[in-house]
Amino acid sequence: MTRKTAAGPAREDIQDLSRCAALAVDEHRAAPGACVGAAVLREGTLALGLGAAGKLWFPASPPRSTPAAPPPVTSGTVYDLASVTKPLTALTLARLERAGALRGDEPLRAFLPELATSRSAEVPLDLLASHRAGLDGHRPLYAPLLEGRRPVFGEALAIAADARRDDCAGAPPEEGFPPVYSDLGYLLLGEALARRAGLDLDALITREITAPLGLAPAAADLAPAIASARAFRTVEPRWDDRVAPTEGVAFRGGVVRGAVHDENAWALTADASAGHAGLFGDALAVTLLGVAILEALAGERPTWLSPSDLVPVLRARPGGSHRAGFDSRSGPSPSSGSRLGPSTFGHLGFTGTSLWIDPDARFVGVLLTNRVHPTRATDAIRRARPATYDALAEVMLDAR
Template identity: 35%
Template sequence: MPAACAAVVGPDCVRALLSAGRHTYGSFAPEVLPTHLFDLASVTKVMATTTLCAILYEKGRLDLDQPAQEILPDCDADKRVTARSILMHASGYPAHVHLYKRPIDREEVIRAVCKMNLEYEPLSQSVYSDMGFILLGAILERLEDRPLNELFRHHLRDPLGLHETMFCPGPSARDRIVPTESDEVWRGRLVHGEVHDENASVMGGVAPHAGLFGTVLDCSRFAQMWLSEGDLDGRRILNPEMIRLFRSRANVVADSSWALGWDTVSQGVSTAGQYFSGTSYGSLGFTGTSIWIDPEKEIAVVLLTNRVHPTRENWQIKSLRPAFHDAVMAGLGFAS
């Protein structure tokens, strides 16, 4: 992967910041800086959708256990399909469906998910699902009568000062955006300045499962808010009880590592490496992005790469993530 930015974050500050490489493997490609934007991919699920759920739940505007069919009139889902079961990735929805392979727009994607057959009994197992999160985004938009990007801006981007985190960055930001894949299959071009995820693309770039672009600095501020139990720079975004609820393993489905929206440290090999505490929680993105937060050691680690450049078939990120996290924790004296 040609480009990487990383940060080590404490409750009150960024303790270390790293940028390495160039945007692409080209000799004259721009060098990566901490102010450059990465396609965050599924980290969108926590930076936008999950945190919006926590905020709206705290405000009493979202009932985590209300059936989706009661909120979305076109939804045929089982009554056990709720915001909570979706956040736990236990709603019954399949992991991924290539909806983009037929002519389709945002509303048609949502309608397709509303009518989609479940793959398993809700709450019987755990399957990481983009489809469930697409439905969850539709729930939030219906409850608030506002599009997802406006909800993100109002509740998170502006209050947290995440001014370099956005859906659909404009042409003026292009030079600071790290490219992703040379997509020869669907787009027939280098994906640069537009969302890599194909289903998010046909949704117009604003999707609850993928679509955010952001810098390592903004991701660090977001992680710091969660690490500080909902507070950032003296501004309360969430109450500590909400933070603890959403970051704690749900323990509803046997052997599932999922909390609400966040994953937790799995037994055996974890992308967090060996030294993160058992109460740690994190999120990964397909493009090579991740956030891991350790509330016991009061450390968060942000790692942003464009590992899908030039092709998604590069899977070295699987070994890089735990090795990088182990090196960080060892450097901080936590290698025990």
């Protein structure tokens, strides 16, 4: 049985994948709860699956101002996407380049003139997006909070732009420096895109990505949706009740819920999104984002992005697995499991989220968890991810 959707192909009835979600919760004990989503796109028909398992939090570690008994996770539970924000930032770059609003080879100083004397002034956006700008991965830009004062956004940008590694001096080579995964590069990229568009990054991502794909939050129906905490709150004041809590952080007053987990994003943009983190979403929305990317790769969304528009984002690059906003399968035991093919690309989020897309199988898989609750001091998600993606592939691919 199929039904036509406004934003895409005919859709089969949604399968229940709860047993796949339960692998992360019950077998691997990676998080108190988990949601999964999966899709296979074949001959104009979209086969979809969703599943949920576990509770929103561990009973011994409740968030502030909540009942003692944790409610169950549902397919509509919202998770902090963490670095799964980066693909949306990179897709926004592709959309602006498609529209002629910018070029990926333009230097950072053309967007942020106050950084014209920084060490990254001449670094083009494309190298920021592909983690080849020569920057350190992280700096504690939130540190002023520990001293009782708010960070200054402009000062934080300057620190990020000057955070060049010692072996990456001078002008970058054409393909950039050896890749090092960098939140700092995406913070700079997000601000550069917002500045060129004359919008804050929330509004820009809504305009270019979530609204055209039908994934922007709306008062009438919050699912599926991807947005920042600020955007969700504008349409649903009690949206926090749908959000899985993350970590207990002493300087933030305890277990974080309804606010971004990433300390730099929270310190610099509060409830809004930053280029490297700050978006929240549910499993269906993230799955449908992956489906839209598959359709664009196949030339089936020409008014949104074409295959050529996605070349700078998805092409393989020398020196490592990082593309522009996405990663590739890497290592002997990739987090995407053993079933997906060599062309698979996607991204992980520190909070326990992930998205993987196999363009050859036309498969999308999503795993959302709050594995940092109540502490990040566990690596069980490393085992849970490949097991979950293998299970999703078994259900969605083997039957077709």
